[in-house]
Amino acid sequence: MHYMGLNEIREKFLEFFESKGHLRLPSFSLIPQGDKSLLLINSGMAPLKPYFTGEQEPPRRRVTTCQKCIRTGDIENVGKTARHGTFFEMLGNFSFGDYFKEEAITWSWEFLTKVMEIPEDRLYPSIYENDDEAFEIWNKKIGVPADRIFRFGKEDNFWEHGSGPCGPCSEIYFDRGEKYGCGKPGCTVGCDCDRYMEVWNNVFSQFNNDGHGNYTDLIQKNIDTGMGLERLAVVMQDVDSLFDVDTVKNITDHVSKISGKTYGESYKTDVSLRVITDHIRSTVMMICDGVIPSNEGRGYVLRRLLRRAARHGKLLGINEPFLYKVCDTVIHESGGAYPALIEKQEYIRKVIQVEEERFDATVDAGLSILHDMIEKAKNAGSKELPAADAFKLHDTYGFPIDLTIEILEEQGMSTDRDGFDALIQEQKERSREDRKRMGDVGWASEDLGLDKSLKTEFCGYTQLEAEGNVLALVSEGESTDAVRAGSKVTVVLDKTPFYAEMGGQVPDYGTMSHGDCEIEITNVQKNGDGRIYLHSGVVKSGVVSRGDTLVCKVDKERRQAICRSHTATHLLQEALRQVLGSHVEQAGSYTDADHVRFDFTHFAAMTPEEIAKVESIVNNIILEGLEVRTDEMPIEEAKKLGAMALFGEKYGDIVRVVRAGDVSIEFCGGTHLDNTAKAGMFKIVSEASVAAGVRRIEALTGRKFLELFEERQKTLNDTAAALKTTPTDLVQRADQVVEEIRGLTRNVDSLNSKIAEMKLSELLNAAEDVNGVSVIAAKLDDTPEVMRSIGDILKERNANGVAVLATVTGESKIQLLCVAGKDAVKAGAHAGKIIKEVAKLCGGGGGGRPDSASAGGKKPEKLDEALQAVCSVVAGIVK
Structure with missing residues (x-):
């Protein structure tokens, strides 16, 4: 037994099973294809389910893979221990109705003892408690003594993960030595301590679980072998945990370099380093496979992992985006096995960087709001944040619930998680009700109760007209044998030229007819598994019945x-x-x-x-x-x-x-x-x-x-006509009009200044002294522009003056202006405060700087009264 790097182990495994007649397949995408029971691929066999069940013919009866996997069920424990992680690689050898228990057990033993050169006396097999056949193979063929073969119950030695193929299994444990043991008497295989590590799991796949605990025999007996690559690397490198394995440790070292922290210096630091190391591996792989951060589904899983890693970066004192840099190390370590990582490196980096920057903004806003919520709860004597507050943070501000929980724990608090989940469920129910409003297509796409062997043949690539037999009809949310004119209907045919909405392409429209029956089709969808087409529309005339042969015509122009x-x-x-x-x-x-x-x-x-x-x-x-x-x-x-x-x-x-x-x-x-x-x-x-x-x-x-x-040409023609020119000369004419307007504006400004000068002496003569300040209050019949010109001159020439000017611009609209000269401001005058008080008296409000302010009013009938009050308002401010 000698040191072996993780990448070398992966290649050794795949080469070994290729030598046993297995076809090496690349890792499937982390995004499940045609499997609604999974959000993300979580085991080596998950992408191969159709081959196990016999639904699809495998490329070869013997296959071997190294599959990328993600499991987030224990995400809260990631970092807190050295054994939990969300991303791992699963080595697997699979048989689809070819070899079975004897070959699987023999080859697993050969690989571990001959290729990996692990001493036989450190390996211990286990079997399902009633599997005497497996016992005989281990004991008689392999030669493992009976006292070294352990029998365990269903919880330990019967493999199943949700719905799909399952069966009894035989695991192989490696004895890591006494230093990893618990020291308790009788410590042996099956103990919860870290001494005996499971490294191999031979699953004898014989049954299919429908997801509700009902088991049926598979048509063929299969082999599904799973072995965690990182676990085997722990054994071959004689290290404490997956975080000490060469390729993983190099990622941790990169984080340590950025943060200035060292792995092993403190529990708190180690937790953050482990979280970041694990989560960045997961996120890089997910983004490479096409997952984009979002607020639902697998996109939310990605966002949660990224933001959790970013948060732990902040706990390490990293206050700027850094994960996008660490992703380079992940790609360097794994790019040889997964070339797509190198091809998409620039893209992966950018997605992570953008999400980190978005998270910074979310944290800044969310932390402030959460802090206020925590203070409010504490002041009320509570150690629990109300579920409604946690939901508001999540729903309105995009603040992740797991982050809320982590911060609450740091404060010695919690939240009503059940209440939060109930609010999330209510939100989902509302969405479900919205989907129900889709009508028959929404209902029918769930389950029409049709024979599983039935399907719709699509001939629309080459035909826009074809005949199809009616397999089923749905109307008013119920399956029926016939639908009459005037009713909505969803039709299922054995053959159709109508394209169903998929791949971003909208469905075909058209008609279906039979005798005097005509149906207008305005929607075509596929059912959940894509085997049948659902044509929805309205029966325009006659009656359509199950079994009818309909002539289907696609709207050619629309297609x-x-x-x-x-x-x-x-x-x-x-x-x-x-x-x-x-x-x-x-x-x-x-x-x-x-x-x-x-x-x-x-x-x-x-x-x-x-x-x-x-x-x-x-x-x-x-x-x-x-x-x-x-x-x-x-x-x-x-x-x-x-x-x-x-x-x-x-x-x-x-x-x-x-x-x-x-x-x-x-x-x-x-x-x-x-x-x-x-x-x-x-x-x-x-x-x-x-x-x-x-x-x-x-x-x-x-x-x-x-x-x-045509629309833009008409706009061009209309504009040219309005400017009394042709479309060809429109730009030149537009330049001329702009210049004319500029000249007129200059003339208006000049006239406004002259009008202001003419009225200036009249206004100054009407000024009153208020506590040493010259005060003017006047209603003008001029435009707001002239009023502003007058105000500017008054402020400049009457340094010790305050002026409140007003003009009525509509039935219930007043504009007010207050200016104060520099000496008046020194004396205590404040235009913003003055205008605010005056505006109140005529139904308005406003404010501004000490030397200039504006306001509006809605009661012209109160304007005279408001202007009469200006002197008393100024007197109250200038003492």
Whole structure:
């Protein structure tokens, strides 16, 4: 047994099982594909469920992988101990109806004792309590003495994780030595102490769990082996925990360098270093697989991990974004095994940096509010923050509940977590009620009760008209045999040319008919597992019945308009990558009739020059009239062609590839043009931010472009007519008008000054002395502009004066102005205070600086009374 690095162990394992006839597959994405029971991949076998259940044919009966996994069930304990983590790599060898217990047990023993060279006397197998077959293999074939084989119950030796394949298992434990033991008499395999570490788990997958504790025999017996790569590295490197393993320790060392803290110097410091080290591994892997920080689902898991790590950075004294720097070490340590990390390094760094900066703003606002809430609770003699306060922090300010709980714990407080969860549930219920308002499609998409073997065949790539047999009808939220004219209906067919909404592409519209029956279709969706199409609309005439054969006609003009948008979307993505860089990835899209909405990863607003360049590239490709080809081919062949995949998506062995000449080549299940020229023209109408690191472009094609052009041409013509010129000379005429307006403005300013001069002596003669200050109060019949000119002159020429001027500008609108000369201000006058009191008397309010202030009023009938009170107001201020 000798030291071996984590990356070397991974390769040794995969090579070993390749030598046993296994096909090495790359790690699947952390985003589950077609599995609604999981938020994130949490085990090596999770992405392989369809092969275990027999739903899909595996690429080979023997497979081996090293799978990225995330489990967040114990997130609160991460950092507090050295054994908990959210990210790990699971080594696995799998058999789908090929070999079973004997081979699995034999090879696990061979790998550990021969390849890893672990001494046999330090390894202890365990079996499910009733599995005599496994006992015989261990005892008779392998030669492990009976007293070294341990039998455990279902809790320990029956593997299942939610719904799906499961079965009894046989684990292998490694004795780490007495120094890791608890010292209690009888300490042995199965003890809760750290001496005996499980390193291998042979799962004999024989059953399928429906998620409700009901087990049925699988069609084929399978092998699902799981072994934590980090755990085996702990053994091979003879270290205390996963945080001491070479690749993980290098990450901790980077954090230590930034923070100036050393791992092992104190428990509190170690907790923060472990949290940051674990969470940055998880976040880097999640972002690489296409997860973007958000407030729901897996995006919230990512945001929670990032923000928890950032918070612990602050506890270490790091008061600036730093995680995006640490991610470089994660990528350096794992990039050899996962090349996508290196390809997307710039993007991963930027997503983390932007989220850290957002978190800083959230923490600054949230901490202040939480502090006030804590003080309020303490003053009330309570050590519990009300659930409503915790929910408000979460819902209104985006402050994570786990962060609230951590800060409360530091203050010796808690919150009503059950109450908080109840409020979250209420919010979800409201959302669920909103979804119910979708009508039949929302109801039908849950479960139509159809035979699982039934499905809808889509023929719409090549046909816009086809016949389909009615398999089911839904109306008024219930399955039915017939629906009459005037009623809403959802129709399920065995064959359809109608495209169902997916991949950001809107559904087809059209009609279905049979005899005198006609149905107008205005929505098409797929059910939950995608096997059937749900056509929704209104029965316009006649009766539709289960079993009818309907003639389906897609609205050809609408379909063509949608195709224009979808093909243009592909061209847009290529243009964006050319102009902005290869970090651009699709983050969502919406293609409607001649309308494109495209979300993409980028971290700054596009400049007008960049937008113009992207638009020009797309239009040049359109004008080239490139052939658009659509082919189905093996995924490996598509990758060799350089086809772009949607970020974070998983594809089957056979994929649909759309090519626009040699310019754009992408995996895509949507409908497209056959030539780029048919898109017409392409116009970007807006570019904006929709999330951290995600921008959105809205653009028009085809007839929508023509409508926009015609609308703008009309605006141009109308504007030219209003300025008594032609569209050709509009710019020149506009420049002339602007210059004319400037001249008129100068004349008005000059006239206002002359009018002000004329009225000045009259106003000064009416001044009254109030405690040594010259006070003027006057109602003017002039414009507000003239009033301001008069005020400026009075303030400059009457240094010891205060003037309150007013003008009525509408039925119930008064404008007031107060100015005070510099000597009057020294004497105690304050224009802001004076105008505030005067405005109150005529139904208004305002304020301003000591030398100048303005206000408004709503009661013209009270204005004279207010002006008469000016002297007494000044007297109250200037003593």
